[in-house]
Amino acid sequence: MYRQGNILYGYFSKPIQDDIHHFTIRELIDDWNREVNFIHNSETTWKYNENLQRHILGFFPSDILIESIGTKEITEYLAYLKREKQFSNNTINKHRTHLLTLFEYATRNDDRYGIVVNPVRKIRPLRHEPYAYKIYSPEEAKLMMRILHRTGKIELEAAVALALYCGCRREEVCGLRWENVNFERKEITITEIRTIAGREVVHHMYTKNNTIRVVGIPDALYDILLEVKEYQEMQRQRYDKAKPYEYVLSEDNGQPWHPSNVTMRWKGFLEHHKLRAIRFHDLRHTNLSLLMTQMSAIDVAKIGGHAKVSTTTNIYGHSFTDTVERGKKVINELL
Incomplete structure (x- = not known):
């Protein structure tokens, strides 16, 4: 016999015997x-x-x-x-x-x-919706960082600065070890992540696109990281820890931050100081959007860790406005 079904949609037509198991x-x-x-x-x-x-x-x-x-x-x-x-x-x-x-x-x-x-x-896929995100203007970003610095929450300041100044993802911030911070060369090497899978924290020795990238440390971030390093050394002595803290984002007892803590502490800071709310990940978008006004998409893709340049242009294409105008001006002047 044949299984009974809606012939209009024709999703099966194979003869099946009654004693065969029917799967749910x-x-x-x-x-x-x-x-x-x-x-x-x-x-x-x-x-x-x-x-x-x-x-x-x-x-x-x-x-x-x-x-x-x-x-x-x-x-x-x-x-x-x-x-x-x-x-x-x-x-x-x-x-x-x-x-x-x-x-x-x-x-x-x-x-x-x-x-x-x-x-x-x-069933055809629905029309793709352009990715919606919010970014800070340079003035907003500077004001936010000044307020955050005054709170004395140095490790939250480091987390925010890594996203804003270096375009790091949350999982990259949580996975950054001190061994990958080169103060002499003023560079950080992003090689691994700590993220959430379901209700568990998972650690991967690779990044989102399986790439290792090096990002420069701006002067403001350099000072913040030094301050975090000094603070953690004080806490290590206080808790009588034999080894230095491993992660840039560490609790006072030396354990790495839970990724959700980054989001919660960032949200709490914005609400307390009545600053315009954007997601923590939007700090990365702010960084890459600002870079797109001064750098090529290829270079921004490398800094942001995008596997394809098209990803950069699709997300941050709006930032090309000034570049297009400058390009037109150059051609007009030269030709």
Whole structure:
């Protein structure tokens, strides 16, 4: 006999015997996690995939059979994310891509699952929404740093300065060790990250794009880092620690900062001093946006650790306005 289904969407057509096991969406997800996700993806990636799966299983009953999920049902799920969860188009497209991956796995193993056509393929991705972020003007950034310095919160000042002056990501700030700070050459080498995967802190000996990059230390940051180093040495003696603190961002007992603490302390500082709220990551955007007004996209991509120059131009293309005008002026004068 044939499984019964919606012929309009045609997501299966293979003859199946009654004694064959019918798989649920939860079983498909468990199989894919065990055979693909946990083997081929980094811990950060498979934790992110698990987050997508929680939403999927929160919408579809966990015991629903995969042959009962067609294009119509998946379209309803994506509409639910937009309507009820108010997710952006870009986030909804990630859910679509994950469902596409799950059902692609099922079709490649059609002898096991009985699915021969991927129902997600008929659903077009939503229109990409330009990435929205806020940045500080140079005047705002200078005022914010003056206020932060007066608070005496030296390690928060270091975290903010690393993002604002060097364009470091939060996970790079949390993973920066003193051994990678060269005071003599005034350079920091970014080689590793400490980030959050699910509810756990994970440490990777590589950066987001598997690159090692060297960033110069501006004078203001140099002074801050020296002050942090001196403060930590005082705390080391106070807590009778045998070894110097390992991380630039360390608690008084020598343990590295939890990545969430960076975000919470930054947010608390802005709220307390009634400064315009931007995300901690937007300090990196401020840095790279300012660099784009004076440097080439290729150089900014290297400093920012972007694998592709197109990433830099797509995100910070608005910063080209002055560059375009200067280029036009040069050509007019020379030709």
